[in-house]
Amino acid sequence: MTDNELIWRIAGGSGDGIDSTSQNFAKALMRSGLHVFTHRHYPSRIRGGHTYVEVRAKDEPVQSRGDGYNFLLALGDSFARNPQEEAYYGKEELKPLYENFDELREGGVLLYDQGLLDEEDVDEVGLEEAAAENGWEVVPMDLRGIAKEHGREIMRNTAGIGATAAILDIDTAPFENLIEQNMDGDMQEANLNVLHDAYEAAAELDVDHDIEMPENTHDEEQVILSGSNAISYGALDEGCRFISGYPMTPWTDVFTIMSQHLSNFGGISEQVEDEIAAAALALGASHAGVKAMSGSSGGGFALMSEPLGLAEMTETPIVLLEAMRAGPSTGMPTKPEQADLEHVLYTSQGDSARIVFAPANIRECYTQTRSAFRIAYDYQIPTIVIYDQKIQGELRNLPASHFDEEPNADPGSVLTEEEIEEAAHHSSGKFKRFLHEPEDGSNVSPRSIPGQKNGRFLATGNEHNEEGHISEDPQNRIAQMNRRLGKLDDIRADLDETAGHQTYYGPDEADYGILVWGSQQDTAFEAVDRLNENGHSVKALGVSDMMPYPVEQVSEFLESVDEALVVEMNATAQFRGLTQKEIGKYGDKMSSLLKYNGNPFEPAEIVDGFESSINGEDLAATNLKYLPAAGD
Amino acid sequence: MSAFSAIGDDREIDRDEFTPGIEPQATWCPGCGDFGVLKALKQAMPEVGKNPDEVALFTGIGCSGKLNSYFNSYGFHTIHGRSLPVARAAKLANPNLEVIAAGGDGDGYGIGGNHLIHTARENHDMTYIVFNNEIFGLTKGQTSPTSPKGHKSKTQPHGSAKSPIRPLSQSLNAGATYIARTAAVNPNQAKEIIAEAIEHDGFAHIDFLTQCPTWNKDAKHYVPYTDIQQSDEYEHDINDRQEAAEMMFQTEDKLYEGEVLTGRYYVDDQNPSYGDEKRSTGEMPEEPLAERYFDEDAEWERTYDELLHHHK
Ligand SMILES: Cc1ncc(C[n+]2csc(CCOP(=O)(O)OP(=O)(O)O)c2C)c(N)n1
Numbered sequence: 001m002t003d004n005e006l007i008w009r010i011a012g013g014s015g016d017g018i019d020s021t022s023q024n025f026a027k028a029l030m031r032s033g034l035h036v037f038t039h040r041h042y043p044s045r046i047r048g049g050h051t052y053v054e055v056r057a058k059d060e061p062v063q064s065r066g067d068g069y070n071f072l073l074a075l076g077d078s079f080a081r082n083p084q085e086e087a088y089y090g091k092e093e094l095k096p097l098y099e100n101f102d103e104l105r106e107g108g109v110l111l112y113d114q115g116l117l118d119e120e121d122v123d124e125v126g127l128e129e130a131a132a133e134n135g136w137e138v139v140p141m142d143l144r145g146i147a148k149e150h151g152r153e154i155m156r157n158t159a160g161i162g163a164t165a166a167i168l169d170i171d172t173a174p175f176e177n178l179i180e181q182n183m184d185g186d187m188q189e190a191n192l193n194v195l196h197d198a199y200e201a202a203a204e205l206d207v208d209h210d211i212e213m214p215e216n217t218h219d220e221e222q223v224i225l226s227g228s229n230a231i232s233y234g235a236l237d238e239g240c241r242f243i244s245g246y247p248m249t250p251w252t253d254v255f256t257i258m259s260q261h262l263s264n265f266g267g268i269s270e271q272v273e274d275e276i277a278a279a280a281l282a283l284g285a286s287h288a289g290v291k292a293m294s295g296s297s298g299g300g301f302a303l304m305s306e307p308l309g310l311a312e313m314t315e316t317p318i319v320l321l322e323a324m325r326a327g328p329s330t331g332m333p334t335k336p337e338q339a340d341l342e343h344v345l346y347t348s349q350g351d352s353a354r355i356v357f358a359p360a361n362i363r364e365c366y367t368q369t370r371s372a373f374r375i376a377y378d379y380q381i382p383t384i385v386i387y388d389q390k391i392q393g394e395l396r397n398l399p400a401s402h403f404d405e406e407p408n409a410d411p412g413s414v415l416t417e418e419e420i421e422e423a424a425h426h427s428s429g430k431f432k433r434f435l436h437e438p439e440d441g442s443n444v445s446p447r448s449i450p451g452q453k454n455g456r457f458l459a460t461g462n463e464h465n466e467e468g469h470i471s472e473d474p475q476n477r478i479a480q481m482n483r484r485l486g487k488l489d490d491i492r493a494d495l496d497e498t499a500g501h502q503t504y505y506g507p508d509e510a511d512y513g514i515l516v517w518g519s520q521q522d523t524a525f526e527a528v529d530r531l532n533e534n535g536h537s538v539k540a541l542g543v544s545d546m547m548p549y550p551v552e553q554v555s556e557f558l559e560s561v562d563e564a565l566v567v568e569m570n571a572t573a574q575f576r577g578l579t580q581k582e583i584g585k586y587g588d589k590m591s592s593l594l595k596y597n598g599n600p601f602e603p604a605e606i607v608d609g610f611e612s613s614i615n616g617e618d619l620a621a622t623n624l625k626y627l628p629a630a631g632d
Numbered sequence: 633m634s635a636f637s638a639i640g641d642d643r644e645i646d647r648d649e650f651t652p653g654i655e656p657q658a659t660w661c662p663g664c665g666d667f668g669v670l671k672a673l674k675q676a677m678p679e680v681g682k683n684p685d686e687v688a689l690f691t692g693i694g695c696s697g698k699l700n701s702y703f704n705s706y707g708f709h710t711i712h713g714r715s716l717p718v719a720r721a722a723k724l725a726n727p728n729l730e731v732i733a734a735g736g737d738g739d740g741y742g743i744g745g746n747h748l749i750h751t752a753r754e755n756h757d758m759t760y761i762v763f764n765n766e767i768f769g770l771t772k773g774q775t776s777p778t779s780p781k782g783h784k785s786k787t788q789p790h791g792s793a794k795s796p797i798r799p800l801s802q803s804l805n806a807g808a809t810y811i812a813r814t815a816a817v818n819p820n821q822a823k824e825i826i827a828e829a830i831e832h833d834g835f836a837h838i839d840f841l842t843q844c845p846t847w848n849k850d851a852k853h854y855v856p857y858t859d860i861q862q863s864d865e866y867e868h869d870i871n872d873r874q875e876a877a878e879m880m881f882q883t884e885d886k887l888y889e890g891e892v893l894t895g896r897y898y899v900d901d902q903n904p905s906y907g908d909e910k911r912s913t914g915e916m917p918e919e920p921l922a923e924r925y926f927d928e929d930a931e932w933e934r935t936y937d938e939l940l941h942h943h944k
């Protein structure tokens with residue numbers, strides 16, 4: 001067990017306010033000077049059903065969810081207390097208690113709401129024996145009773161926070177401030193009373209535990225936000241003023257955030273009939289001169305495959321988001337997976353010319369969304385940001401200054417009317433929108449926007465000549481294809497110079513490497529620290545550019561180690577496959593550690609997976625899969 | 633100089649300006665009804681005072697989709713069935729653009745049917761011309777959503793068991809505010825209707841009957857046409873939705889029974905267009921969004937200044 005960290009798990013029913021309570025808890029801890037990170041687990045059900053959120057707090061930046069947890073606040077599932085439903089679901093209100101037994105660490109605290117759970121039922125699930133076996137400190141409290149006394153039953157969340165604060169000896173001031181900020185009038189007063197009462201009630205209990213609260217104060221102002229927030233803010237700062245979409249978990253989050261803010265920024269948001277339309281609208285807005293975005297999750301993104309190809313062929317810049325969840329088909333709507341990589345790389349007909357970035361954390365969600373817009377508009381190419389259900393919802397604190405960046409409204413290689421006047425035209429008067437050889441020697445042919453004088457051209461999904469007319473001329477075809485595909489090399493060079501999307505971690509010299517992408521990166525980095533502490537020699541590379549692939553950096557990394565473990569959240573090792581396809585060698589150096597049960601990796605799992613892979617032992621954990629090296 | 637100075641340029645427009653200087657080789661068959669649409673559209677442009685640089689024409693895929701190869705404006709030849717969503721957003725991005733969408737009956741009523749319903753429902757300010765030849769032309773004569781029941785084709789060798797859809801009734805139901813049918817064989821009426829549709833502030837749907845002599849020998853240009861506005865028989869108030877619906881309900885089958893009714897079926901000038909609606913609720917900026925990217929004085933807010941506050 002790692003010392004000096006709190007991993008507080010709040011469990012209850014979906015719709016019971018577990019999420020917002022945990023957000024406030026995390027924010028209050030951040031305000032008290034700690035670093036925080038949340039991990040969210042919820043069923044695909046709107047009301048009722050066991051859900052939990054973990055808040056991990058440390059005195060240094062938190063990279064990942066932890067291994068297990070050390071404090072459980074079990075509120076019970078209030079929606080399950082409907083006698084008619086019991087026949088179907090059994091005693092579901094108990095789940096938030098017993099379903100969380102497995103991962104509560106030895107010596108941990110288990111605080112449960114006596115008010116909602118009947119004592120005989122609690123006896124039945126074997127709490128007493130489990131507690132004795134694991135040395136848990138069990139604290140039953142009537143949180144519901146305290147809540148009802150001052151206000152409403154739902155405030156048992158606040159009571160739970162008050163009790164937690166007393167048991168862990170946390171100052172209540174940040175909680176009070178949050179309540180004062182978020183509520184007013186009677187609600188505010190009732191919640192404050194509930195908080196204090198529960199605090200006092202818990203303080204009187206003599207709870208003996210060995211959780212050591214970390215202590216620290218940030219030296220910079222912090223903010224706490226989710227990946228969806230960061231992606232949305234990156235888009236806004238890059239001048240995106242148009243979004244179109246259709247709801248699908250987990251992409252809906254960004255769609256909602258953008259829809260709420262866009263009109264205040266002078267932009268437009270459109271909820272439309274389906275995802276084909278959603279991507280088509282983004283294309284139409286971009287064609288007409290606006291920086292535009294759309295997105296979806298697996299199934300919805302499948303529908304976007306056509307407009308995506310049209311964007312490639314017409315060289316219309318757009319940014320698409322792909323928020324992965326477990327598949328195939330509708331799969332597990334609320335569970336993360338990294339299994340849409342190949343879908344995103346290769347969907348749509350023809351030789352693809354698109355860009356794909358996979359940010360690894362909230363910090364990168366912001367910076368890489370900005371990169372995605374810049375590249376899309378400078379190079380007139382669709383760019384996809386692929387992320388997953390884990391990143392979209394987890395909260396993490398980082399310095400506010402990370403976002404202190406100037407906006408960039410530049411729509412890229414768009415000409416003004418004066419420039420159009422000077423530019424190449426066909427003798428018919430049509431503007432040469434798709435020049436075979438642009439004058440600046442790049443592969444980007446400057447564009448005009450409908451409504452500009454003398455800028456007329458035809459955009460078409462068919463192969464076309466310089467002014468846009470449909471053409472099947474073989475020489476023209478080769479020239480246009482080469483120019484479109486040539487952008488990929490230009491973009492690779494640009495990114496290497498400017499962006500540094502790939503992240504190195506650990507000692508420069510190490511015998512072994514871990515290769516990881518997307519949301520699993522920082523968890524893998526935490527595992528690297530532990531492995532090195534355990535006497536191994538390991539470093540890691542987190543890769544974010546999926547297309548164009550950073551062949552050089554990854555080759556050097558693989559060259560420098562004896563063996564590498566590729567860690568990803570899918571069953572078929574898609575990223576390892578991509579790496580081998582792009583590099584064409586080192587297949588004999590790469591083995592895979594895979595997880596696809598709907599939960600992201602815990603650091604300890606990567607440690608175990610790594611140890612068993614270098615020792616050649618079978619994996620102890622049944623929820624992981626090991627794929628040996630394949631050979632070149 | 634404004635970023636979009638072509639827009640609103642009110643000099644005299646000649647319809648020949650819409651003909652590409654060097655005519656791309658026409659790939660429509662001789663006698664194809666699509667020529668009629670092209671001609672009527674070109675003739676309508678000077679009437680509405682639009683110049684080629686301020687018109688954005690969005691087409692789908694099919695013989696009909698090739699319209700913008702022969703029509704010299706800004707053009708976007710999109711993909712099968714998807715012209716409407718692309719066009720819609722262009723209009724929202726720059727409401728000053730004259731946005732026209734066009735495509736075939738397979739394109740608009742089959743694969744793109746869902747988009748048609750929703751574009752009509754939202755009442756976007758644009759004109760949609762469907763080249764209705766009751767057949768899939770470009771893919772060589774398969775049955776389309778407007779082919780009559782019993783129509784035999786290579787994919788329906790036993791004769792289609794499906795009734796044709798009633799596209800205009802459907803658009804009326806969905807919320808289109810200008811609904812008309814015209815035909816390539818009625819060039820004057822066609823020109824007038826297109827001009828009126830362009831000037832209409834809302835979603836205008838024109839079902840344009842075009843013969844396909846190559847795949848549909850029974851094409852409608854052999855049968856008698858009645859201009860509904862000139863006939864005493866069909867008196868209905870074209871501003872009354874219920875009367876229009878009734879009239880269309882009673883007469884649409886005649887399209888398949890010999891006589892063809894053309895003319896304006898329904899016109900609603902009272903309903904605000906989608907853009908106006910969105911502007912009135914503050915959901916959309918007053919000024920054309922696309923202009924902002926060219927405006928050197930435009931201020932681009934940072935999320936840092938506004939939004940991040942809530943995360944502290
Ligand atoms: C997604 C997709 N499906 C099928 C096609 C093939 N296709 C091209 S044109 C066409 C039908 C065109 O018929 P219609 O819309 O009536 O237009 P017409 O050619 O008669 O003008 C089809 C099915 C395609 N291009 N894309």
Ligand code: SF4
Nearest residue numbers: 660661664695769844
């Ligand atoms: S196939 Fe029919 S619709 Fe197509 S060009 Fe020929 S006549 Fe016209």
